Amino acid sequence: MTCQEAPEAVSSVSKMAYQTLQQEYLQIPVVTRAYTTACVLTTAAVQLEIITPFQLYFNPDLILKNYQVWRLITNFLFFGPVGFNFLFNMIFLYRYCRMLEEGSFRGRTADFVFMFLFGGLLMTIFGIFVSLVFLGQAFTIMLVYIWSRRNPNVRMNFFGLLNFQAPFLPWVLMGFSLLLGNSIIVDLLGIAVGHVYYFLEDVFPNQPGGGRWLRTPSIIKMLFDTPEEDANYNPLPEDRPGGFAWGEGQRLGG
Template identity: 90%
Template structure:
């Protein structure tokens, strides 16, 4: 094929390569989790699977050994619509900023945070009537990022201006306005605060120490030495292009 007929094919190939390159530049954990969420939703939309095969059900998990529900209930955010897109944007944005910021070069620690947060939410899920925990997990990521960036000014839909630590509570208020249960948001905030306290607060108190230690097996699997030891990582609050939850440092 040559001439004008080849131009569309070449253009498509270049667009595909560019898209592939951008996709592969997303940090490992963010890429894996976001992709799993999108593929799970696509599978439900195409009726390959149903939400009834994914939701959190202790009886089915522990009595009928449907252990995959321990994972799949974190991957489904509902059918494609505003709520799904809203959650995906926040999940991708704050998960990536954490992984490229305070967890840069510490992928194993980031994976351990995922496992610790998921474990706590599963335990709490036994006592509350929640069948999908993905939104709570997103709020946990937002909470941890916000506490580690307390002086970042946020703008929410161009209507509210506030500092980063208030972002999880603003999201909870927005969820309440949409008629959703705030139990999900409170669970995410609670688990996020537990991790933040154990990891960032308690070790720096008199008599305190680190209680959360990443297993060596995770470090062997996930931690790869930086190619350039003098690399200066981007700050976590770099602009993301979205008007909701966009950050700017005070005095900037």
């Protein structure tokens, strides 16, 4: 290889790597892609001191009196400085958000967005009473809880130390937070909101005299719904993206 060919080869490899990365990124479902990207960019902006956490946290007084309405959203996007806690939360957020979007919400983007809005609103209301200023971790626990209740037969392995059924995963995560010295209020809030959604969407409609109280507004359906890929598609719990070892699951009887 000549000196002139070397830079061209490096450029070609770089271009291929970029295209591969771009292709993988675009294969992430749209809601998962948008939310995780927003979280990463927000954290990067704080690390680079472009913004500060004081501009992001949830403060009802600043929202109502100073009209800083962006705080209703930004408090869900910041998971703290880059470190173990941030990486741990982002891995679980990406993993279980994607599994929900590609599983029980497959072809139902509008319903998934409505779940985000409902969970975020309920969490914001509860957050006022428990004085939480950042709700991203609680939102992640909510996603984990909903996934775990919809996949009760999946057997989980946590860090290679614990084996348990999927519905116990949120409680295992809460115990892990306790071991790290963190407040479990965040985890309890996520579990509570997740259970409210799960009960109203999956349990109550199937009870005698029950019905669906949660209905996705038409305008959200118009904006986000896409044609169904296959009317006969039946999502399986083992359709798991990513391949992370934390919280890996295996379907029983499979």
